[in-house]
Amino acid sequence: MNLGVNPMSFTSSSASWKSGDGVSDQFPAGLRVLVVDDDPTCLRILEKMLRSCLYEVTKCSRAEVALKLLRDNKDGFDIVISDVHMPDMDGFKLLEHVGLEMDLPVIMMSADDSKNVVMKGVTHGACDYLIKPVRMEALKNIWQHVVRKKKHEWREKDFEQSGSVEEGERQQKPSEDVDYSSSANEGNWKSSKKRKDEEDEAEERDDSSTLKKPRVVWSVELHQQFVTAVNQLGIDKAVPKKILELMNVPGLTRENVASHLQKYRLYLRRLSGQHQNGLGNSFMGPSDATFGPMTALNGLDLQALASSGQLPPQSLATIQAAALGRATNKSAISVPMVDQRNIFSFESPKIRFVDGQQQHNNSTKQVNLLHGIPTNMDSKQLAALHQSAQPFSNMNRHIHSQSSQSNSLLTQMVQPQSRTQILNEVGGSHVLNLPSSVGQPVLSQAIPGALLGRNGIDNVHGPTYASVSQPSAVVDFSRSQRAELPGNSFSLVGNSGIPTLATKGMLQEDFNSEMKGNRGFMPNYDVFNELNQNRTEDWGLQSVGSNFEAPQHTNLQGRLDVAPSVLVQPGFLSDRHIGIPSVNKTAFSAADGVVNTANLSQALTSSLPDNALRIKAERLPDMGFQNGPFPDQFGQDDLMSALLKQQQEGIVPAETDFGFDGYHLDNLPV
Amino acid sequence: MEVDQLQRSFLEYSRLLFHEGFLDGQFSQLQLLQDESNPDFVLEVVSLFFEDSERLLNDLTIALDQQNVDFKKLDAHVHQFKGSSSSIGAQRVKNVCIAFRNLCDEQNAEGCLRCLQQVKQEYLLVKTKLEALLRLEQQIVAAGGAIPMLNEFC
DSSP states (O other): OOOSSOHHHHHHHGGGSTTOSSOOTTTTTTOEEEEEOSOHHHHHHHHHHHHHTTOEEEEESOHHHHHHHHHHTTTSOSEEEEESOOSSSOHHHHHHHIIIIIOOOEEEEESOOOHHHHHHHHHTTOSEEEESSOOHHHHHTTHHHHHHHHHHHHHHHHHHHTOOTTHHHHHHHHHHHHTHHHHHHHHHHHHHHHHOOOHHHHHHHHHHOSSSOOOOOOOHHHHHHHHHHHHHHOTTTOOHHHHHHHHOOTTOOHHHHHHHHHHHHHHHHHHHHHHHHSSTTTTTTHHHHHHHHHHHHHTTHHHHHHHHSSOOIIIIIIIIIIIISOHHHHHHHHHHHHHSHHHHHHHHHHHHHHHHHHTTOOHHHHHHHHHHSOOSHHHHHHHHHHHHHGGGOHHHHHHHHHHHHHHHHIIIIIIIIIHHHHHHHHHOHHHHHHHHHHTOHHHHHHHHHHHHIIIIITOOOHHHHHHHHHHHHHHHHHHHHGGGGGGHHHHHHHHTTBTHHHIIIIIHHHHHHHHHHGGGOHHHHHHHHHHHHHHHHHHHHHHHSSOSSHHHHHIIIIIOOSOHHHHHSTTSHHHHHHOSTTBTHHHIIIIIHHHHHHHHHHHHHTTSOHHHHHHHHHHHHHHOOOSSOOHHHHSHHHHHHHHHHHHHHTOOOSOSGGGOHHHHHHHSOO | OHHHHHHHHHHHHHHHHHHTTSBOHHHHHHHHHOBTTBTTHHHHHHHHHHHHHHHHHHHHHHHHHSSSOOHHHHHHHHHHHHHHHHHHTBHHHHHHHHHHHHHHHHTOHHHHHHHHHHHHHHHHHHHHHHHHHHHHHHHHHHTTOOOOOOOOOO
16 A cells, blocks of 8 residues: 555565555555563463454564564564563563664553653654553554654655755754654664674675665675765765765665665764763764764874863864864863873874784775764764874874774764764774774673773773773774774774773773783784674674664663763763773763663673673773773673673662663673 | 353353452453454463463562562562453452552562452452353353353443
């Protein structure tokens, strides 16, 4: 049935309908529903009710199983209905996952009708909330959510098609309005994506469905290509058509790119917004933060910055200001980093590393990557950063390259962790290097958290940065780039100041690797990489996913009690608490905890279950890493065990949300 | 004749249960869902409910038996019981669950114990009545009649 939307796009979106290209005349009959509820009585009743509505029902009593079903049958379901309180996984978590990975409408239900729970549903991106006992009438109309979502997707694509350089802006608006809920999911998506290995699936799908336009899953690599293309074009000039051409991915359509671009921009904007807001966006404001630091790195201005306490107008200031738009915030943030003598000290080491790193750095490319990260406002900033970075000298380049790597990673990672990472990265391109190792998300997160704290924001204390920041950055990178982070060791150094941004998320990961040997992380990277490998895909996916920040976002929203700003702005700030290698734990625990968890989780997910990571992140502060890089500790393994230990010790994480036991389970790779 | 009588008894009994608050409109919904393709739907769901409830009540008893009562966990169980009882239309059980949850919030162990007793009692009552009702239903079906629909919706 044609709802009057563009038949083309709608068709593609309705490809999921069994009826095929055209909407079935019997719609909504045949709607494929997945219902998840641990209560067998309710489950049975729901199943029967849904069947009576002529829907195709699959019931499931465990969230993990449900996720598996969804993952194994991409495009096999149209809508998901889930209970809120489940023993193995929090319904909201499931909601996030689904939103990120599959971008399906999710309806929450519960016997609990208290306002805050319903609100939670809304903020996590549920498209509806039903109060038990559920009546038939309520179920009869759930098809509207499916249609609505598709319509929005279509509309997004449509906007994209209208072209124009302002795409980003324009798309932002409609997409923002339209996809408010999906935006919320984006963050989640990122985090969850990291954890999943959907890359392969996504890519296959991209290639195979030219006609049908099945849901495109943006794998890490794909997203990387996307970001590269965007960077090459310049964020302002990046139009879907050109991006598509640059990417040169068979089977990918302009619409896919357009909607992805929209999300990306939203994501970037969110990053910068968070950064500025500090709080609200806990998301990762880091994007802003990252830029700040990055610029600093670029021109080695860090020193200048450090001395001046404020980013020198030259690179940092301008870059930041321009790029981030919120420069002020950033500066502040970056400054702390810069101030750290460590920055300088790191710088040198960085340079050292840089050389080593150069091998894998595609400086230019990478730098671009950075830009790629923030789309909306950030893009400009990025560009600014980018540019400023370049002039900066080799270091910058290195940094950039590393950063770029990180960036790309960041972008990907950014989403879940990106914020932190970006921050970290900025702080130290070193961090970027780490990203490669990011693969170790698990650790990274923990570490990056620590790093972040250290690096950027809190001025962690120079030295600590080095070690700390890197991991995070690394972590992130590793995700996407894995191989690329040779600079990991590098990151540590560089990270100190800047990296915090990026590193936050990434650093941790990288940090782990780096921690071990700042100087010669490489080995660590490998470890991380391996860890991240699994995750990278997830990340890629996550970040790529249209829901860039949804996961994070939601996480943040949901959980952050700690003012996201902690994450964002300080990007490192959160780290500040930690100040040390303890890797953002502190930071994480608070806002980060929430956010980071998302990010970290994502990053870490590879190694550890997200939940575990998150919790860890939070716990980190307790760990008291505080003293400088714990090279020993940070060895990924060490970190992991440390984290695990913390978890076990039950360090009370800041997260309130995490109080949920099931949460831990979530971390377990699904 | 027999069928008619059975059906009348069935209706009367249903009305009584509704009137006394043992069952509510949700139960009627369940009955509406029963059809030729699922002739035992209500029986199936009610059986599931009984099984689940027994398990939950057991968990509740154990939870309250602890030295240090974990009220959060207790609340989670009660919440679930509330959900399943409301889904089946066991109104009185549900109401006691609501009160039970409040006591959990207050961390009132004694109050909770009392409430647990109460909820067990209500559960047994509704169980007996549902079993009786379903037996009547089966008799009607066995006699070749159709199950009359209750037109009482809460």
